[in-house]
Amino acid sequence: MINKLAVLFPGIGYHCDKPLLYYSRKLVREMDYEIREIHYGSLPSGVKGDGTKMRQAFIQALEDVTEQLSNVPWSSYNDIVFISKSLGTAVAAAYAKQNAIPARQIYYTPVEASFEAIGTMGIVFHGTGDSWADTKVICQKCKDRGIKLYLTEGANHSMETGDTIKDLENIRNIMTQTKKYLLEM
Template identity: 50%
Template sequence: MEQAEEILKTVDFSGYDDILFISKSVGTAVSSAYAGKYHLKTRNIYYTPVEASFQFMTQLGIAFTGTKDSWVDHVAIKEGCEKGGFPLHITEDADHSLETGNVLKDLENLREIMRVTEEYIVGNSDEF
């Protein structure tokens, strides 16, 4: 949190109509806590959130996780997303880096993850 505050200390968020935070892993907790602390209205892309993040995740967002992510309790992630209203996109056989170990499969998965990410960013989908 201290690092995020240091990096963002000169940003005047009041000049923005739309604030998008993209975060990964423990960073999902940091970005959410930061937005809450500074009363920012944000949209969020949460890549592989950890369970502790859900105590801070209160604003709009989508989440991505893998079925073989050993860093998380999969039931807790699904429940946290359901409770928070975050559409959860699950990548089969993917780990905490959203990788399967099969390069071609990873590229296919990454293409789909980026397609969903782009749709969320531009707001052109009801899929979330």
């Protein structure tokens, strides 16, 4: 029997009940993954464009994750997937690296600084209208690491365009690619 675990790492202000993580959670539940959701404590506000505050948020979030996942019996799982959003992408990658956890990674809208921790495993989703991360930088970082990148034209940091029907089509496409990746085990 395959024991599967999915851990959801939210962003700042982008919790697990927002579309990307909500539907990812539904997907992994349908696929019989045990699910753990990370909840951060108080993080600094006004982090956009402020490297110092972003670093403080990362450190605090990583401490929260370390505490919340301290009792997970990692070796009892055959398939571990970390599904993360924004700041959570850096936290998920750093936590896996620091603890030598062979987690497959699904990165939704990583910020550029996330690539200080992101290795060579996983897939990345990025909107070309994301004001938190430059598309050219994200493309190059993914290329350098050999990570599959899915671009959503005109989507912002929440992978939304302002057109509800287009957003629903986009979320469907993102979840389709997410499911394909999950089935690669």
